[in-house]
Amino acid sequence: xxxxxxxxxxxxxxxxxxxxxxxxxxxxxxxxxxxxxxxxxxxxxxxxxxxxxxxxxxxxxxxxxxxxxxxxxxxxxxxxxxxxxxxxxxxxxxxxxxxxxxxxxxxxxxxxxxxxxxxxxxxxxxxxxxxxxxxxxxxxxxxxxxxxxxxxxxxxxxxxxxxxxxxxxxxxxxxxxxxxxxxxxxxxxxxxxxxxxxxxxxxxxxxxxxxxxxxxxxxxxxxxxxxxxxxxxxxxxxxxxxxxxxxxxxxxxxxxxxxxxxxxxxxxxxxxxxxxxxxxxxxxxxxxxxxxxxxxxxxxxxxxxxxxxxxxxxxxxxxxxxxxxxxxxxxxxxxxxxxxxxxxxxxxxxxxxxxxxxxxxxx
Amino acid sequence: xxxxxxxxxxxxxxxxxxxxxxxxxxxxxxxxxxxxxxxxxxxxxxxxxxxxxxxxxxxxxxxxxxxxxxxxxxxxxxxxxxxxxxxxxxxxxxxxxxxxxxxxxxxxxxxxxxxxxxxxxxxxxxxxxxxxxxxxxxxxxxxxxxxxxxxxxxxxxxxxxxxxxxxxxxxxxxxxxxxxxxxxxxxxxxxxxxxxxxxxxxxxxxxxxxxxxxxxxxxxxxxxxxxxxxxxxxxxxxxxxxxxxxxxxxxxxxxxxxxxxxxxxxxxxxxxxxxxxxxxxxxxxxxxxxxxxxxxxxxxxxxxxxxxxxxxxxxxxxxxxxxxxxxxxxxxxxxxxxxxxxxxxxxxxxxxxxxxxxxxxxx
Numbered sequence: 001x002x003x004x005x006x007x008x009x010x011x012x013x014x015x016x017x018x019x020x021x022x023x024x025x026x027x028x029x030x031x032x033x034x035x036x037x038x039x040x041x042x043x044x045x046x047x048x049x050x051x052x053x054x055x056x057x058x059x060x061x062x063x064x065x066x067x068x069x070x071x072x073x074x075x076x077x078x079x080x081x082x083x084x085x086x087x088x089x090x091x092x093x094x095x096x097x098x099x100x101x102x103x104x105x106x107x108x109x110x111x112x113x114x115x116x117x118x119x120x121x122x123x124x125x126x127x128x129x130x131x132x133x134x135x136x137x138x139x140x141x142x143x144x145x146x147x148x149x150x151x152x153x154x155x156x157x158x159x160x161x162x163x164x165x166x167x168x169x170x171x172x173x174x175x176x177x178x179x180x181x182x183x184x185x186x187x188x189x190x191x192x193x194x195x196x197x198x199x200x201x202x203x204x205x206x207x208x209x210x211x212x213x214x215x216x217x218x219x220x221x222x223x224x225x226x227x228x229x230x231x232x233x234x235x236x237x238x239x240x241x242x243x244x245x246x247x248x249x250x251x252x253x254x255x256x257x258x259x260x261x262x263x264x265x266x267x268x269x270x271x272x273x274x275x276x277x278x279x280x281x282x283x284x285x286x287x288x289x290x291x292x293x294x295x296x297x298x299x300x301x302x303x304x305x306x307x308x309x310x311x312x313x314x315x316x317x318x319x320x321x322x323x324x325x326x327x328x329x330x331x332x333x334x335x336x337x338x339x340x341x342x343x344x345x346x347x348x349x350x351x352x353x354x355x356x357x358x359x360x361x362x363x
Numbered sequence: 364x365x366x367x368x369x370x371x372x373x374x375x376x377x378x379x380x381x382x383x384x385x386x387x388x389x390x391x392x393x394x395x396x397x398x399x400x401x402x403x404x405x406x407x408x409x410x411x412x413x414x415x416x417x418x419x420x421x422x423x424x425x426x427x428x429x430x431x432x433x434x435x436x437x438x439x440x441x442x443x444x445x446x447x448x449x450x451x452x453x454x455x456x457x458x459x460x461x462x463x464x465x466x467x468x469x470x471x472x473x474x475x476x477x478x479x480x481x482x483x484x485x486x487x488x489x490x491x492x493x494x495x496x497x498x499x500x501x502x503x504x505x506x507x508x509x510x511x512x513x514x515x516x517x518x519x520x521x522x523x524x525x526x527x528x529x530x531x532x533x534x535x536x537x538x539x540x541x542x543x544x545x546x547x548x549x550x551x552x553x554x555x556x557x558x559x560x561x562x563x564x565x566x567x568x569x570x571x572x573x574x575x576x577x578x579x580x581x582x583x584x585x586x587x588x589x590x591x592x593x594x595x596x597x598x599x600x601x602x603x604x605x606x607x608x609x610x611x612x613x614x615x616x617x618x619x620x621x622x623x624x625x626x627x628x629x630x631x632x633x634x635x636x637x638x639x640x641x642x643x644x645x646x647x648x649x650x651x652x653x654x655x656x657x658x659x660x661x662x663x664x665x666x667x668x669x670x671x672x673x674x675x676x677x678x679x680x681x682x683x684x685x686x687x688x689x690x691x692x693x694x695x696x697x698x699x700x701x702x703x704x705x706x707x708x709x710x711x712x713x714x715x716x717x718x719x720x721x722x723x724x725x726x
Binding site: 077081084085088116117118119120141143146148149151153154156234 | 479
């Protein structure tokens with residue numbers, strides 16, 4: 001069964017299709033891609049698994065493919081330049097389409113290349129990780145890292161479609177799957193307390209990757225994200241709620257050099273810290289913070305920070321791209337299921353939270 | 364006297380201010396730039412002439428500056444990366460502004476950097492060449508070159524203001540000034556026969572850089588371009604008319620390696636070729652083509668192509684970014700002052716035009 005979620009941007013609506021074996025379905029893929037010329041951008045890991053079936057599903061079109069090295073460390077301008085070269089090499093023009101087949105790194109780079117090649121060509125997201133299916137592939141944020149920080153260079157460029165084939169999650173390493181669950185939990189925490197209840201009740205099925213549970217979790221995540229993006233595409237307001245846990249998380253990722261920690265793992269710890277700060281604000285009860293920590297721990301995610309040092313963590317948060325005019329705005333929880341983007345918190349409470357977690361953590 | 368032309372894009376209207384000594388006017392500059400943090404991107408040639416006065420006019424703000432090497436050869440991703448580095452180094456965030464002080468190359472790169480830094484920051488155009496004042500700084504096309512072609516990588520990103528200080532044209536080398544006149548003539552040819560009459564009547568004043576004539580030519584050019592851009596920002600239709608002469612011109616620039624020929628010089632020859640093809644279509648009379656050639660020649664611009672070879676010219680036109688689905692669309696003139704974007708021309712007439720001009724030209 002295929003679920004459909006529409007992202008309702010004025011004049012540029014697009015569908016997210018969610019279901020098993022969608023990449024084998026020629027009518028789904030060809031229906032989503034108008035272009036005659038398609039460059040499939042994939043990774044060295046994902047390409048061998050799924051490239052040929054996507055090629056088959058696009059038969060009749062002129063298809064080229066490019067496999068990029070895996071990992072955040074390669075999410076750079078230099079790698080994106082290889083996509084431009086491949087487009088030029090194939091003599092693809094403004095009416096071509098770039099298909100991103102893989103995880104968030106591939107999607108971010110392929111989308112950014114699509115935003116910039118000849119000032120914008122179509123692209124379609126074919127996410128193959130849970131993280132990409134529930135989060136990264138939706139909403140049009142594309143870009144690359146700079147040595148000074150993640151995603152500092154990029155563009156807003158919406159895909160023409162997102163096709164989330166949940167069968168691909170079977171080949172995902174369990175640690176990557178759990179990392180994706182962090183963003184699912186995030187969606188519940190910022191927007192939907194009932195979904196948090198559901199997650200607590202179905203976590204075992206999710207971890208066992210039972211198809212019905214996985215499809216519902218992906219669908220509900222997409223619905224929440226689609227609604228927020230539709231209300232605030234360029235993140236002038238509410239969309240920033242989706243950064244819950246990310247400012248703290250980015251500090252961990254940057255401190256550890258984007259490698260030891262998976263994105264969702266860093267976000268998991270970041271959400272615990274943000275929940276603790278929300279408690280210090282008097283917004284969450286201790287029992288709420290315990291629920292956040294427990295659901296993440298049950299999902300197999302880390303809930304303790306590494307030993308970054310509080311001062312360094314603050315500096316790393318200060319260079320984060322979500323800083324507004326030098327003042328750190330954070331996403332906190334007013335209640336489970338209700339987020340607020342605010343600079344109106346006690347700086348001392350932030351300092352305490354950082355000292356508690358970043359000084360005491362494991363080295 | 365300062366003239367003002369508004370570019371009327373829905374929700375993102377911005378002014379073009381045209382007049383003498385505007386860069387010395389703190390109220391004009393500070394009025395155009397809301398941001399507290401400003402990175403001035405300039406060139407090694409323009410910086411020494413105008414950077415200090417712009418700094419003075421922005422006093423009270425946190426201002427950093429970066430001078431880039433001159434010339435199309437440096438209009439690359441690698442140079443844009445230097446702008447990102449400068450923004451990071453200054454710890455400038457989403458609310459910063461990039462000011463482009465210089466010609467079209469600086470404006471294209473600074474604008475592209477502004478489009479991509481943290482997924483988009485404000486930028487203001489301070490064009491100091493005639494080409495940039497009448498054309499490149501207006502309309503939000505930004506980008507860099509790829510070895511395979513000009514402006515293959517870029518973004519649409521509108522400035523918050525364009526401030527055209529016509530006094531800066533006094534320091535422009537005469538050849539650069541004439542190159543800018545090619546785009547002025549282009550605006551007349553595609554949209555305003557009366558402006559062509561005016562240009563023919565005031566060419567001597569223009570070449571002598573009499574302030575009133577220059578200001579009127581800049582203003583009328585900006586009005587024409589603003590109107591076309593407002594009607595079709597993303598070039599899905601009418602905006603392509605502004606590429607009149609450019610598809611032929613790009614073939615010359617690419618063949619000669621972006622160096623020997625200035626952009627306006629290549630466009631000048633390109634307009635003659637496009638006019639000749641329009642004549643072969645039966646749209647222009649021989650006398651019309653003569654007027655096109657004469658006004659360009661009187662402006663000191665070349666009207667004969669270099670010996671590129673017809674076959675090579677066609678290939679180079681084929682990789683041009685304005686190609687749609689492999690079929691070369693060209694901008695032709697239905698009459699002086701009326702352009703049409705069309706793929707509906709006799710390919711043999713195109714071949715004849717290329718052979719006539721690219722085989723016979725000087726080596």
